[in-house]
Amino acid sequence: MDSILNVILQDRKLAFLDLLASHYSKGTIDLAGIEEEANSFVAAATDAVAIAISWTIYELGKHEKLQQRVLEEVDTIQGEEISSEDLQKLTYLEMVLKESLRLHSPAQLTPRYVEKDLQVGEHLLPEGAECLVMMDMVHKNPTIYPDPLEFDPERFSLEKSARGHPQA
Secondary structure (H helix, E strand, O other), rough: OOOHHHHHHHHOOOOHHHHHHHHHHHHHOOHHHHHHHOOOOHHHHHHHHHHHHHHHHHHHOOOOOHHHHHHHHHHHOOOOOOOHHHHHOHHHHHEEEEEEEHOOOOEEEEEEEEEEEEEOOOOOOOOOOOOEEHHHHHHHOOOOOOOOOOOOOOOOOOHHHHHHHOOO
């Protein structure tokens, strides 16, 4: 499994299935390996969505006023079919989803590579080192998010988001 991950990391420009097909043709993975990788990929994606939805429902259940606001916003959508334009109008729901993901991240550890030498306190992280970012530590850091344990979708309002990091 580690050898497959190393190969995948070396060849990041290919789409996932193209990458598997490429390595199948090279003999570095068999059909059982492709099936295992594809199943893992689909299960991880499905689990992440299910976890995000579950935590969002939990938070809305705890906060009736926020739940009511989401329902009122959703009720503004007219018709039997919902278009992508309609979804873009659900700005408060988007803020609720982002806040739910901040508090209950489905990905607890995110691997990253150091692009250039980086001094962190008294430690030097050399270029190319792999680091694991603990998302819970970032998302519940009071210097980034005041009252970090409070469920506050307004953190992601246009006004407040404009003041923060563009990828936050």
